[in-house]
Amino acid sequence: MPKPRQAGSQSGQRTLSFRASSLSQEAHARTRPEGMFSGRVWTMGNDMLHSASFPAAPVYPFASSFDKGLPMTVISRFAPSPTGFLHIGGARTALFNWLFSRHHGGQFLLRIEDTDRQRSTEAAKAAILDGLKWLELDWDGDVVFQSARQARHAEVALRMLDDGTAYRCFCTPLELEAMREQARAVGKPPRYDGRWRDRTDWPNAPHAIRLKAPQSGETQVRDLVQGEVRVGNEQLDDMVLLRADGTPTYMLSVVVDDHDMAISHVIRGDDHLTNTFRQVQIYKAMDWAVPAFAHIPLIHGSDGAKLSKRHGALGVEAYRELGYLPEAVRNYLLRLGWSHGDEEIISTTQAVAWFDLGHVGRSPARFDFQKLDNVNGHYLKQADNARLAELVAPFLAEALGRPVSAVGRERLERGMGGLKERAKTLKELTENALFYAKDRPLLYDEKARGQLGAQGRGALEAYAGRIAAALPAGAQWLQGRLEEEARAEAERNGLKLGQLAQPLRAALTGRTTSPPIFEVLEVLGREESLSRIRDALALDG
RNA sequence: GACUCCAUCGUCUAGCCCGGCCUAGGACGUCACCCUUUCAAGGUGAAGACACGGGUUCGAAUCCCGUUGGAGUCGCCA
Numbered sequence: 001m002p003k004p005r006q007a008g009s010q011s012g013q014r015t016l017s018f019r020a021s022s023l024s025q026e027a028h029a030r031t032r033p034e035g036m037f038s039g040r041v042w043t044m045g046n047d048m049l050h051s052a053s054f055p056a057a058p059v060y061p062f063a064s065s066f067d068k069g070l071p072m073t074v075i076s077r078f079a080p081s082p083t084g085f086l087h088i089g090g091a092r093t094a095l096f097n098w099l100f101s102r103h104h105g106g107q108f109l110l111r112i113e114d115t116d117r118q119r120s121t122e123a124a125k126a127a128i129l130d131g132l133k134w135l136e137l138d139w140d141g142d143v144v145f146q147s148a149r150q151a152r153h154a155e156v157a158l159r160m161l162d163d164g165t166a167y168r169c170f171c172t173p174l175e176l177e178a179m180r181e182q183a184r185a186v187g188k189p190p191r192y193d194g195r196w197r198d199r200t201d202w203p204n205a206p207h208a209i210r211l212k213a214p215q216s217g218e219t220q221v222r223d224l225v226q227g228e229v230r231v232g233n234e235q236l237d238d239m240v241l242l243r244a245d246g247t248p249t250y251m252l253s254v255v256v257d258d259h260d261m262a263i264s265h266v267i268r269g270d271d272h273l274t275n276t277f278r279q280v281q282i283y284k285a286m287d288w289a290v291p292a293f294a295h296i297p298l299i300h301g302s303d304g305a306k307l308s309k310r311h312g313a314l315g316v317e318a319y320r321e322l323g324y325l326p327e328a329v330r331n332y333l334l335r336l337g338w339s340h341g342d343e344e345i346i347s348t349t350q351a352v353a354w355f356d357l358g359h360v361g362r363s364p365a366r367f368d369f370q371k372l373d374n375v376n377g378h379y380l381k382q383a384d385n386a387r388l389a390e391l392v393a394p395f396l397a398e399a400l401g402r403p404v405s406a407v408g409r410e411r412l413e414r415g416m417g418g419l420k421e422r423a424k425t426l427k428e429l430t431e432n433a434l435f436y437a438k439d440r441p442l443l444y445d446e447k448a449r450g451q452l453g454a455q456g457r458g459a460l461e462a463y464a465g466r467i468a469a470a471l472p473a474g475a476q477w478l479q480g481r482l483e484e485e486a487r488a489e490a491e492r493n494g495l496k497l498g499q500l501a502q503p504l505r506a507a508l509t510g511r512t513t514s515p516p517i518f519e520v521l522e523v524l525g526r527e528e529s530l531s532r533i534r535d536a537l538a539l540d541g
Numbered sequence: 542g543a544c545u546c547c548a549u550c551g552u553c554u555a556g557c558c559c560g561g562c563c564u565a566g567g568a569c570g571u572c573a574c575c576c577u578u579u580c581a582a583g584g585u586g587a588a589g590a591c592a593c594g595g596g597u598u599c600g601a602a603u604c605c606c607g608u609u610g611g612a613g614u615c616g617c618c619a
């Protein structure tokens with residue numbers, strides 16, 4: 001596993017130069033620091049989460065070498081908060097960001113917004129990283145932990161205070177609550193009234209810092225997906241930037257981090273669209289370049305309501321456990337909200353070449369497992385047999401209660417051709433592959449048992465005798481020949497092939513559905529096949 | 542409630558920005574048939590949508606307005 005780069009050690013001495021120049025040279029901040037992020041960081045395990053943290057000092061390596069004057073490149077980011085697993089909507093957001101930056105040959109950064117210490121958990125961080133890794137969405141550079149940058153956020157708030165674009169607010173939570181209560185009573189939207197906007201009679205008490213937002217005019221956002229969106233400034237109140245305890249709010253943190261990370265395109269969920277107005281006001285207040293925004297619609301549950309746990313919102317790891325292939329999930333997610341004409345099956349390479357924000361739809365989509373199943377089935381058929389055998393082994397081991405034996409493993413791989421053809425998920429594949437991994441004697445299900453009545457056994461016995469004689473031990477045991485013998489035997493007895501094939505299937509697999517039965521015969525080999533038939537012939541009834 | 546966004550088959554969508562080529566195309570799902578040693582897959586076909594109402598225009602799925610419906614945001618959460 002590649003070792004994470006130690007961000008702090010290298011960038012520590014750049015602190016001053018970054019700070020001194022960041023405000024005046026922000027226009028160059030989007031340039032790409034040459035050669036710094038060629039490596040990929042796959043993060044696994046919790047120890048890594050800490051080692052990638054940044055020092056408390058307001059340092060950011062991405063913005064520190066902008067004086068190179070390189071041309072602007074696309075830098076996108078995925079910024080989940082680790083309060084739960086990486087759900088499917090987040091996964092799609094990550095995918096779109098990843099695709100966009102790869103398409104433009106830019107960078108895709110990962111920032112964990114763990115400022116809410118209360119709700120953030122190490123397990124959730126690991127789940128997010130693991131989820132991205134499973135989806136094969138690799139990010140550039142080190143993971144940024146927002147919590148490590150609080151000092152820088154506070155610094156910006158203080159700077160705004162100096163600039164007069166922010167002010168101290170001494171309202172108590174109680175007072176604010178009363179304010180909202182009163183507004184509600186009059187039927188007005190609950191908003192802060194700006195009572196401390198211009199006061200300077202500051203008591204010696206804890207206080208928050210609020211943005212001195214414009215009170216007239218309008219704020220507009222040029223969104224690459226939604227188009228131009230605008231709102232009257234009187235709709236927006238003076239939001240808190242820094243809490244009374246000195247910690248930054250989300251609104252401040254995102255803006256500062258996106259700026260410092262030189263993010264050129266903010267691609268995120270629709271639910272952030274109205275927040276964007278307030279964020280834009282911060283950019284303006286700091287006189288920073290506003291990044292391009294693209295708000296992609298949310299994914300809804302199959303009932304059309306917002307995707308929640310109740311509606312089956314699952315973490316990406318759940319999709320792995322359900323037996324979906326990462327490339328299938330990517331393809332499915334891509335088509336959920338993005339299109340390229342009538343194309344449905346789109347390889348990742350093709351997706352990188354084609355992806356654009358212009359073809360992202362504006363309306364929310366519902367998650368549909370049936371379609372995912374179909375797409376997954378497609379990729380299953382395409383997947384390499386050895387890889388599938390590898391992937392299905394743990395599923396099989398769980399069903400078996402023991403690891404898959406070497407013989408089982410070998411049969412699995414040789415029989416994969418017929419197996420993968422008839423499965424939509426690895427789970428289903430497991431179900432169908434069980435008979436290859438099981439030891440004799442097999443358990444027969446009810447229908448199989450039905451095929452092994454006196455008549456079926458009679459046909460079986462004759463066939464078994466025939467192939468045992470025609471293909472002695474050591475002779476080639478191939479499906480073509482095995483089928484020829486079956487056809488001849490059936491014809492000799494005036495039977496339809498099915499009257500022989502079905503009992504054979506029952507004997508060999510314990511079920512009435514399976515891959516092509518002569519293929520099964522070949523994969524199982526002479527001794528095992530004959531033994532399984534003998535087991536079946538010993539049945540009563 | 543206020544603000545913002547959205548609105549084509551059951552679902553994902555093409556078409557919309559740059560009105561006519563749209564008697565609205567594809568995919569999933571559904572149904573039928575074909576193929577067939579089972580189950581799948583595959584093939585062929587069918588049913589299935591421009592939310593509604595007004596404009597503008599020779600002409601509107603495409604432009605404008607309204608209605609309805611859905612979603613999101615309104616915290617010293619992120």
